[in-house]
Amino acid sequence: MLSGKEIVLIISGGIAAYKSLDLIRRLKERGARVIPVMTNGAQEFITPLAVGALAAENVFTDLFDREAEQDVGHIRLARDHDLILIAPTTANLMAKMVHGIADDLATAVLLATDVPVLAAPAMNPKMWQNEATQRNVKTLTERGIALVGPASGEMAERGETGVGRMSEPLEIVAAAEALFRDRAARNGQLPLAGRHVLITSGPTHEPIDPVRYIANRSSGKQGHALAEAAYAAGARVTLVSGPVELPDPSSVDVVRVETAAEMMKAVETGLPADIAIMAAAVADWRMATEGTQKIKKDGSGKPPALEMRENPDILSTIGHHVSLRPELLIGFAAETQDLVKNARAKLERKNTDWIIANDVSPATGIMGGDANTIRLVSKSGVEDWPQMDKAEVARRIIARAAEALNG
Numbered sequence: 001m002l003s004g005k006e007i008v009l010i011i012s013g014g015i016a017a018y019k020s021l022d023l024i025r026r027l028k029e030r031g032a033r034v035i036p037v038m039t040n041g042a043q044e045f046i047t048p049l050a051v052g053a054l055a056a057e058n059v060f061t062d063l064f065d066r067e068a069e070q071d072v073g074h075i076r077l078a079r080d081h082d083l084i085l086i087a088p089t090t091a092n093l094m095a096k097m098v099h100g101i102a103d104d105l106a107t108a109v110l111l112a113t114d115v116p117v118l119a120a121p122a123m124n125p126k127m128w129q130n131e132a133t134q135r136n137v138k139t140l141t142e143r144g145i146a147l148v149g150p151a152s153g154e155m156a157e158r159g160e161t162g163v164g165r166m167s168e169p170l171e172i173v174a175a176a177e178a179l180f181r182d183r184a185a186r187n188g189q190l191p192l193a194g195r196h197v198l199i200t201s202g203p204t205h206e207p208i209d210p211v212r213y214i215a216n217r218s219s220g221k222q223g224h225a226l227a228e229a230a231y232a233a234g235a236r237v238t239l240v241s242g243p244v245e246l247p248d249p250s251s252v253d254v255v256r257v258e259t260a261a262e263m264m265k266a267v268e269t270g271l272p273a274d275i276a277i278m279a280a281a282v283a284d285w286r287m288a289t290e291g292t293q294k295i296k297k298d299g300s301g302k303p304p305a306l307e308m309r310e311n312p313d314i315l316s317t318i319g320h321h322v323s324l325r326p327e328l329l330i331g332f333a334a335e336t337q338d339l340v341k342n343a344r345a346k347l348e349r350k351n352t353d354w355i356i357a358n359d360v361s362p363a364t365g366i367m368g369g370d371a372n373t374i375r376l377v378s379k380s381g382v383e384d385w386p387q388m389d390k391a392e393v394a395r396r397i398i399a400r401a402a403e404a405l406n407g
Protein backbone atom coordinates (compact mmCIF):
# COMPACT_ATOMS: atom_id res chain seq x y z
CA MET A 1 0.00 0.00 0.00
CA LEU A 2 2.78 2.44 0.86
CA SER A 3 5.33 0.71 -1.29
CA GLY A 4 6.69 3.08 -3.92
CA LYS A 5 4.91 6.07 -2.37
CA GLU A 6 6.88 9.28 -1.80
CA ILE A 7 5.99 10.92 1.49
CA VAL A 8 7.20 14.34 2.61
CA LEU A 9 7.37 14.10 6.40
CA ILE A 10 7.17 17.49 8.11
CA ILE A 11 8.39 17.30 11.69
CA SER A 12 7.44 20.28 13.83
CA GLY A 13 8.63 21.17 17.29
CA GLY A 14 7.06 19.07 20.00
CA ILE A 15 8.35 16.43 22.38
CA ALA A 16 6.50 13.82 20.29
CA ALA A 17 9.14 14.44 17.59
CA TYR A 18 11.06 11.52 19.11
CA LYS A 19 8.30 9.22 17.85
CA SER A 20 8.86 10.53 14.32
CA LEU A 21 12.14 8.64 14.23
CA ASP A 22 10.26 5.38 14.67
CA LEU A 23 7.60 6.59 12.22
CA ILE A 24 10.30 6.98 9.55
CA ARG A 25 11.38 3.38 10.10
CA ARG A 26 7.81 2.11 9.93
CA LEU A 27 7.13 3.97 6.69
CA LYS A 28 10.37 2.81 5.13
CA GLU A 29 9.93 -0.83 6.09
CA ARG A 30 6.65 -0.65 4.16
CA GLY A 31 8.52 0.49 1.06
CA ALA A 32 7.76 4.23 1.18
CA ARG A 33 10.35 6.90 0.43
CA VAL A 34 10.42 9.47 3.24
CA ILE A 35 11.65 13.00 2.48
CA PRO A 36 12.02 14.83 5.79
CA VAL A 37 11.42 18.53 6.42
CA MET A 38 12.16 19.84 9.91
CA THR A 39 11.13 23.11 11.50
CA ASN A 40 13.53 24.98 13.77
CA GLY A 41 11.47 23.84 16.72
CA ALA A 42 11.80 20.18 15.69
CA GLN A 43 15.58 20.54 15.71
CA GLU A 44 15.42 21.46 19.41
CA PHE A 45 14.07 17.96 20.10
CA ILE A 46 15.76 15.68 17.56
CA THR A 47 18.65 16.21 15.18
CA PRO A 48 18.60 16.37 11.38
CA LEU A 49 21.47 13.87 11.54
CA ALA A 50 19.29 11.19 13.15
CA VAL A 51 16.35 11.95 10.87
CA GLY A 52 18.51 11.91 7.74
CA ALA A 53 20.25 8.69 8.75
CA LEU A 54 16.97 6.86 9.33
CA ALA A 55 15.33 8.23 6.20
CA ALA A 56 18.51 7.79 4.13
CA GLU A 57 17.66 11.16 2.54
CA ASN A 58 18.66 14.79 2.67
CA VAL A 59 16.82 16.61 5.42
CA PHE A 60 15.29 19.94 4.35
CA THR A 61 15.32 22.62 7.03
CA ASP A 62 15.82 25.96 5.36
CA LEU A 63 13.51 27.99 3.13
CA PHE A 64 16.47 30.02 1.91
CA ASP A 65 18.71 27.07 1.11
CA ARG A 66 20.68 28.28 -1.92
CA GLU A 67 21.26 24.88 -3.37
CA ALA A 68 17.73 23.52 -2.96
CA GLU A 69 16.13 26.77 -4.07
CA GLN A 70 18.05 26.90 -7.34
CA ASP A 71 15.16 24.91 -8.76
CA VAL A 72 12.54 26.32 -6.37
CA GLY A 73 12.93 23.42 -3.95
CA HIS A 74 10.02 24.30 -1.69
CA ILE A 75 7.59 24.20 -4.60
CA ARG A 76 8.95 20.85 -5.73
CA LEU A 77 8.66 19.50 -2.20
CA ALA A 78 5.07 20.69 -2.18
CA ARG A 79 4.09 19.15 -5.50
CA ASP A 80 6.15 16.21 -6.65
CA HIS A 81 5.16 13.68 -4.01
CA ASP A 82 2.20 11.52 -3.02
CA LEU A 83 1.47 12.72 0.51
CA ILE A 84 2.53 15.36 3.01
CA LEU A 85 2.51 13.93 6.50
CA ILE A 86 2.95 16.27 9.47
CA ALA A 87 4.03 14.45 12.61
CA PRO A 88 4.00 15.91 15.13
CA THR A 89 1.73 18.82 14.23
CA THR A 90 1.93 21.52 16.88
CA ALA A 91 -0.88 23.95 17.74
CA ASN A 92 1.31 26.72 16.39
CA LEU A 93 1.79 25.01 13.03
CA MET A 94 -1.95 24.44 12.70
CA ALA A 95 -2.62 28.12 13.45
CA LYS A 96 -0.13 29.15 10.77
CA MET A 97 -1.72 26.78 8.25
CA VAL A 98 -5.15 28.24 8.94
CA HIS A 99 -3.88 31.75 8.21
CA GLY A 100 -1.66 30.87 5.28
CA ILE A 101 1.50 32.02 7.02
CA ALA A 102 4.60 30.82 5.21
CA ASP A 103 7.56 32.00 7.25
CA ASP A 104 9.65 28.85 7.10
CA LEU A 105 10.16 25.90 4.78
CA ALA A 106 7.49 23.67 6.36
CA THR A 107 4.76 26.31 6.21
CA ALA A 108 5.78 27.41 2.70
CA VAL A 109 5.49 23.80 1.52
CA LEU A 110 2.09 23.48 3.19
CA LEU A 111 0.82 26.68 1.57
CA ALA A 112 2.06 25.70 -1.88
CA THR A 113 0.94 22.10 -1.89
CA ASP A 114 -1.76 20.43 -3.92
CA VAL A 115 -1.18 16.88 -2.67
CA PRO A 116 -3.12 15.30 0.23
CA VAL A 117 -2.04 16.33 3.72
CA LEU A 118 -2.31 14.13 6.81
CA ALA A 119 -1.61 15.75 10.18
CA ALA A 120 -0.89 14.02 13.51
CA PRO A 121 -1.45 16.70 16.17
CA ALA A 122 0.47 16.58 19.45
CA MET A 123 0.10 19.11 22.22
CA ASN A 124 -0.85 19.68 25.82
CA PRO A 125 -4.55 18.82 26.45
CA LYS A 126 -5.33 22.43 27.43
CA MET A 127 -3.87 23.67 24.15
CA TRP A 128 -5.90 21.04 22.24
CA GLN A 129 -9.12 22.01 24.02
CA ASN A 130 -8.57 25.72 23.55
CA GLU A 131 -11.23 27.25 21.38
CA ALA A 132 -8.60 28.71 19.06
CA THR A 133 -7.17 25.24 18.35
CA GLN A 134 -10.60 23.64 18.02
CA ARG A 135 -11.62 26.26 15.45
CA ASN A 136 -8.38 25.74 13.58
CA VAL A 137 -8.97 21.99 13.53
CA LYS A 138 -12.45 22.58 12.11
CA THR A 139 -11.13 24.92 9.43
CA LEU A 140 -8.34 22.56 8.40
CA THR A 141 -10.71 19.58 8.28
CA GLU A 142 -13.13 21.57 6.12
CA ARG A 143 -10.25 22.29 3.78
CA GLY A 144 -9.74 18.55 3.34
CA ILE A 145 -6.75 18.04 5.61
CA ALA A 146 -6.95 14.63 7.25
CA LEU A 147 -6.15 14.23 10.94
CA VAL A 148 -5.00 11.19 12.88
CA GLY A 149 -5.34 11.55 16.65
CA PRO A 150 -4.50 13.06 18.99
CA ALA A 151 -4.88 10.18 21.41
CA SER A 152 -5.58 10.44 25.08
CA GLY A 153 -3.10 9.42 27.74
CA GLU A 154 -0.26 10.63 29.85
CA MET A 155 1.56 13.80 28.76
CA ALA A 156 5.24 14.61 28.92
CA GLU A 157 4.33 17.21 31.58
CA ARG A 158 4.43 15.35 34.86
CA GLY A 159 1.08 14.12 36.11
CA GLU A 160 -0.99 15.52 33.24
CA THR A 161 -3.33 13.32 31.27
CA GLY A 162 -5.93 14.06 28.61
CA VAL A 163 -6.33 14.27 24.85
CA GLY A 164 -3.20 15.56 23.14
CA ARG A 165 -0.73 12.71 22.70
CA MET A 166 0.47 12.08 19.18
CA SER A 167 -0.89 8.82 17.75
CA GLU A 168 1.53 5.91 17.74
CA PRO A 169 3.62 5.46 14.56
CA LEU A 170 1.69 2.35 13.47
CA GLU A 171 -1.64 4.19 13.79
CA ILE A 172 -0.23 6.99 11.66
CA VAL A 173 0.93 4.43 9.08
CA ALA A 174 -2.56 2.88 9.04
CA ALA A 175 -4.12 6.35 8.59
CA ALA A 176 -1.80 7.04 5.63
CA GLU A 177 -2.74 3.71 4.08
CA ALA A 178 -6.45 4.37 4.59
CA LEU A 179 -6.04 7.78 2.95
CA PHE A 180 -4.46 6.25 -0.16
CA ARG A 181 -7.16 3.58 -0.27
CA ASP A 182 -9.97 6.15 0.08
CA ARG A 183 -8.48 8.13 -2.76
CA ALA A 184 -8.28 5.02 -4.94
CA ALA A 185 -11.92 4.25 -4.05
CA ARG A 186 -13.01 7.73 -5.13
CA ASN A 187 -11.21 7.23 -8.43
CA GLY A 188 -13.00 3.92 -8.93
CA GLN A 189 -9.74 2.02 -8.57
CA LEU A 190 -10.77 -0.65 -6.07
CA PRO A 191 -11.39 -3.73 -8.19
CA LEU A 192 -11.62 -6.00 -5.15
CA ALA A 193 -14.04 -3.89 -3.09
CA GLY A 194 -16.43 -6.16 -1.20
CA ARG A 195 -14.26 -9.25 -1.82
CA HIS A 196 -12.48 -11.43 0.72
CA VAL A 197 -8.94 -12.58 -0.03
CA LEU A 198 -7.13 -15.18 2.07
CA ILE A 199 -3.35 -15.48 1.81
CA THR A 200 -0.83 -17.81 3.43
CA SER A 201 2.71 -16.53 3.84
CA GLY A 202 6.10 -17.43 5.31
CA PRO A 203 7.56 -20.75 6.39
CA THR A 204 6.21 -23.17 8.94
CA HIS A 205 8.21 -24.44 11.88
CA GLU A 206 7.84 -28.09 12.77
CA PRO A 207 9.14 -28.86 16.25
CA ILE A 208 11.55 -31.76 16.74
CA ASP A 209 11.87 -31.36 20.48
CA PRO A 210 11.32 -28.38 22.83
CA VAL A 211 14.38 -26.52 21.46
CA ARG A 212 14.73 -27.59 17.81
CA TYR A 213 12.56 -27.29 14.76
CA ILE A 214 12.52 -27.90 11.01
CA ALA A 215 12.27 -24.67 9.01
CA ASN A 216 12.98 -23.30 5.54
CA ARG A 217 14.30 -20.09 4.02
CA SER A 218 10.98 -18.45 3.15
CA SER A 219 10.93 -14.82 4.32
CA GLY A 220 7.22 -14.20 3.77
CA LYS A 221 8.01 -11.11 1.67
CA GLN A 222 5.97 -12.23 -1.35
CA GLY A 223 2.96 -13.38 0.68
CA HIS A 224 2.93 -10.22 2.81
CA ALA A 225 3.25 -8.05 -0.32
CA LEU A 226 0.25 -9.88 -1.77
CA ALA A 227 -1.77 -9.13 1.38
CA GLU A 228 -0.91 -5.43 1.10
CA ALA A 229 -1.73 -5.35 -2.59
CA ALA A 230 -5.09 -7.07 -2.00
CA TYR A 231 -5.94 -4.55 0.72
CA ALA A 232 -4.90 -1.70 -1.56
CA ALA A 233 -7.24 -3.11 -4.21
CA GLY A 234 -10.15 -2.81 -1.75
CA ALA A 235 -10.40 -6.37 -0.43
CA ARG A 236 -10.93 -7.54 3.10
CA VAL A 237 -7.78 -9.56 3.70
CA THR A 238 -6.95 -12.47 5.99
CA LEU A 239 -3.24 -13.21 6.17
CA VAL A 240 -2.26 -16.54 7.74
CA SER A 241 1.43 -16.17 8.44
CA GLY A 242 4.08 -18.56 9.65
CA PRO A 243 6.99 -17.20 11.73
CA VAL A 244 8.47 -14.21 9.84
CA GLU A 245 10.55 -11.15 10.70
CA LEU A 246 8.18 -8.83 8.85
CA PRO A 247 5.80 -6.34 10.43
CA ASP A 248 2.09 -7.16 10.21
CA PRO A 249 0.55 -5.25 7.31
CA SER A 250 -1.86 -2.75 8.83
CA SER A 251 -5.60 -3.06 8.20
CA VAL A 252 -5.24 -6.77 7.44
CA ASP A 253 -6.46 -9.60 9.73
CA VAL A 254 -3.25 -11.39 10.59
CA VAL A 255 -3.37 -14.90 12.07
CA ARG A 256 0.06 -16.01 13.22
CA VAL A 257 0.79 -19.73 13.26
CA GLU A 258 3.84 -21.96 13.70
CA THR A 259 3.13 -25.37 12.21
CA ALA A 260 1.49 -26.67 9.04
CA ALA A 261 -1.31 -28.19 11.13
CA GLU A 262 -2.01 -24.79 12.72
CA MET A 263 -1.90 -23.15 9.29
CA MET A 264 -4.39 -25.68 7.95
CA LYS A 265 -6.78 -24.93 10.81
CA ALA A 266 -6.41 -21.15 10.43
CA VAL A 267 -7.08 -21.39 6.69
CA GLU A 268 -10.24 -23.44 7.25
CA THR A 269 -11.41 -20.94 9.86
CA GLY A 270 -10.53 -18.00 7.58
CA LEU A 271 -12.49 -19.32 4.58
CA PRO A 272 -14.77 -18.76 2.70
CA ALA A 273 -13.02 -16.28 0.44
CA ASP A 274 -13.36 -15.16 -3.15
CA ILE A 275 -9.65 -15.62 -3.76
CA ALA A 276 -7.10 -17.70 -1.86
CA ILE A 277 -3.40 -17.43 -2.56
CA MET A 278 -1.20 -20.01 -0.88
CA ALA A 279 2.21 -18.36 -0.88
CA ALA A 280 3.48 -20.07 2.28
CA ALA A 281 6.38 -22.50 2.08
CA VAL A 282 4.67 -25.17 4.14
CA ALA A 283 6.92 -27.89 5.52
CA ASP A 284 6.05 -31.16 3.85
CA TRP A 285 6.89 -33.22 6.90
CA ARG A 286 6.64 -33.05 10.64
CA MET A 287 7.91 -35.32 13.38
CA ALA A 288 5.79 -38.41 13.92
CA THR A 289 5.87 -37.58 17.62
CA GLU A 290 7.16 -34.33 18.98
CA GLY A 291 9.57 -35.05 21.83
CA THR A 292 8.67 -33.46 25.11
CA GLN A 293 12.30 -33.64 26.25
CA LYS A 294 15.39 -32.34 24.47
CA ILE A 295 17.02 -35.12 22.43
CA LYS A 296 20.44 -35.87 23.97
CA LYS A 297 23.52 -37.42 22.41
CA ASP A 298 23.63 -41.07 23.51
CA GLY A 299 27.41 -41.42 23.29
CA SER A 300 27.29 -43.91 20.38
CA GLY A 301 28.29 -41.25 17.86
CA LYS A 302 25.18 -42.11 15.82
CA PRO A 303 22.62 -39.41 14.99
CA PRO A 304 19.09 -40.06 16.25
CA ALA A 305 16.60 -41.55 13.78
CA LEU A 306 13.96 -38.87 13.22
CA GLU A 307 10.70 -40.48 12.24
CA MET A 308 8.55 -38.17 10.16
CA ARG A 309 4.96 -37.92 8.90
CA GLU A 310 3.59 -36.06 5.95
CA ASN A 311 1.86 -32.77 6.73
CA PRO A 312 -1.60 -31.97 5.40
CA ASP A 313 -1.38 -30.29 1.99
CA ILE A 314 -3.36 -27.12 2.60
CA LEU A 315 -3.60 -26.05 -1.04
CA SER A 316 -4.67 -29.46 -2.23
CA THR A 317 -7.18 -29.91 0.59
CA ILE A 318 -8.83 -26.58 -0.24
CA GLY A 319 -8.57 -27.24 -3.98
CA HIS A 320 -10.61 -30.43 -3.62
CA HIS A 321 -13.02 -29.14 -1.00
CA VAL A 322 -16.60 -29.11 -2.25
CA SER A 323 -17.77 -26.06 -0.31
CA LEU A 324 -14.64 -24.18 0.82
CA ARG A 325 -12.84 -23.89 -2.53
CA PRO A 326 -12.68 -20.20 -3.48
CA GLU A 327 -13.67 -19.06 -6.93
CA LEU A 328 -10.02 -18.33 -7.70
CA LEU A 329 -7.40 -20.54 -6.08
CA ILE A 330 -3.73 -19.71 -6.62
CA GLY A 331 -0.76 -21.78 -5.53
CA PHE A 332 2.98 -21.24 -5.70
CA ALA A 333 5.56 -23.69 -6.93
CA ALA A 334 9.08 -23.25 -5.69
CA GLU A 335 11.26 -25.40 -7.90
CA THR A 336 14.90 -25.88 -8.67
CA GLN A 337 14.37 -27.85 -11.89
CA ASP A 338 11.73 -28.53 -14.60
CA LEU A 339 9.86 -25.42 -13.51
CA VAL A 340 6.91 -25.44 -15.90
CA LYS A 341 6.48 -29.20 -16.01
CA ASN A 342 6.38 -29.40 -12.21
CA ALA A 343 4.09 -26.36 -11.96
CA ARG A 344 1.62 -27.90 -14.44
CA ALA A 345 1.60 -31.13 -12.49
CA LYS A 346 0.89 -29.20 -9.29
CA LEU A 347 -1.94 -27.28 -10.93
CA GLU A 348 -3.65 -30.57 -11.82
CA ARG A 349 -2.84 -32.43 -8.63
CA LYS A 350 -3.92 -29.65 -6.28
CA ASN A 351 -6.84 -28.49 -8.46
CA THR A 352 -5.79 -24.85 -8.55
CA ASP A 353 -6.60 -22.21 -11.16
CA TRP A 354 -3.10 -20.77 -11.34
CA ILE A 355 0.33 -21.70 -10.16
CA ILE A 356 2.88 -18.95 -9.69
CA ALA A 357 6.08 -20.78 -10.46
CA ASN A 358 9.50 -19.54 -9.48
CA ASP A 359 12.97 -20.92 -9.68
CA VAL A 360 14.40 -20.92 -6.18
CA SER A 361 17.88 -22.22 -7.03
CA PRO A 362 20.30 -20.42 -4.69
CA ALA A 363 21.83 -18.48 -7.62
CA THR A 364 18.50 -16.70 -8.28
CA GLY A 365 18.47 -15.11 -4.80
CA ILE A 366 14.66 -15.27 -4.80
CA MET A 367 14.32 -17.05 -1.44
CA GLY A 368 14.59 -14.20 1.08
CA GLY A 369 15.45 -11.57 -1.55
CA ASP A 370 13.42 -8.55 -2.69
CA ALA A 371 13.09 -9.45 -6.37
CA ASN A 372 11.17 -12.24 -8.01
CA THR A 373 10.96 -13.71 -11.50
CA ILE A 374 7.79 -15.69 -11.98
CA ARG A 375 5.88 -17.69 -14.52
CA LEU A 376 2.15 -17.66 -14.34
CA VAL A 377 0.95 -21.14 -15.20
CA SER A 378 -2.76 -21.61 -15.85
CA LYS A 379 -4.84 -24.13 -17.75
CA SER A 380 -4.66 -21.88 -20.79
CA GLY A 381 -0.90 -21.46 -20.91
CA VAL A 382 2.29 -20.09 -19.42
CA GLU A 383 3.29 -16.44 -19.14
CA ASP A 384 6.85 -15.38 -18.46
CA TRP A 385 7.06 -12.22 -16.38
CA PRO A 386 10.22 -10.11 -16.28
CA GLN A 387 12.10 -9.71 -13.01
CA MET A 388 10.33 -7.27 -10.66
CA ASP A 389 10.43 -6.47 -7.00
CA LYS A 390 8.06 -8.55 -4.90
CA ALA A 391 5.69 -5.61 -4.28
CA GLU A 392 5.27 -5.11 -8.03
CA VAL A 393 4.77 -8.85 -8.61
CA ALA A 394 2.10 -8.73 -5.91
CA ARG A 395 0.29 -5.76 -7.45
CA ARG A 396 0.22 -7.43 -10.84
CA ILE A 397 -0.98 -10.78 -9.52
CA ILE A 398 -3.77 -9.02 -7.62
CA ALA A 399 -4.73 -6.94 -10.67
CA ARG A 400 -4.90 -10.11 -12.78
CA ALA A 401 -6.87 -11.93 -10.10
CA ALA A 402 -9.38 -9.07 -9.96
CA GLU A 403 -9.76 -9.20 -13.75
CA ALA A 404 -10.31 -12.95 -13.64
CA LEU A 405 -12.93 -12.56 -10.92
CA ASN A 406 -14.76 -9.58 -12.35
CA GLY A 407 -14.73 -11.06 -15.85
Ligand code: CTP
Pocket residue numbers: 200260278279280281282283284311312313314315316330331332333334335346
Ligand atom coordinates in the same frame (compact mmCIF):
# COMPACT_ATOMS: atom_id res chain seq x y z
N1 CTP B 1 1.40 -26.20 0.03
C1 CTP B 1 0.42 -26.31 0.99
N2 CTP B 1 0.54 -27.24 1.98
C2 CTP B 1 1.60 -28.08 2.01
C3 CTP B 1 2.61 -27.97 1.02
C4 CTP B 1 2.47 -27.03 0.05
O1 CTP B 1 -0.55 -25.55 0.97
N3 CTP B 1 1.68 -28.97 2.98
C5 CTP B 1 1.23 -25.21 -1.04
C6 CTP B 1 2.21 -24.07 -1.02
O2 CTP B 1 1.71 -22.99 -0.25
C7 CTP B 1 2.32 -23.73 -2.49
C8 CTP B 1 2.11 -25.03 -3.18
O3 CTP B 1 1.44 -25.85 -2.26
O4 CTP B 1 1.29 -22.86 -2.89
C9 CTP B 1 3.35 -25.71 -3.69
O5 CTP B 1 4.21 -26.05 -2.70
P1 CTP B 1 5.56 -26.90 -2.98
O6 CTP B 1 6.21 -27.13 -1.68
O7 CTP B 1 6.34 -26.26 -4.04
O8 CTP B 1 4.96 -28.21 -3.59
P2 CTP B 1 4.80 -29.64 -3.05
O9 CTP B 1 3.40 -30.03 -3.34
O10 CTP B 1 5.22 -29.74 -1.65
O11 CTP B 1 5.69 -30.47 -4.00
P3 CTP B 1 7.27 -30.80 -3.94
O12 CTP B 1 7.76 -30.38 -2.58
O13 CTP B 1 7.31 -32.23 -4.20
O14 CTP B 1 7.85 -29.97 -5.03
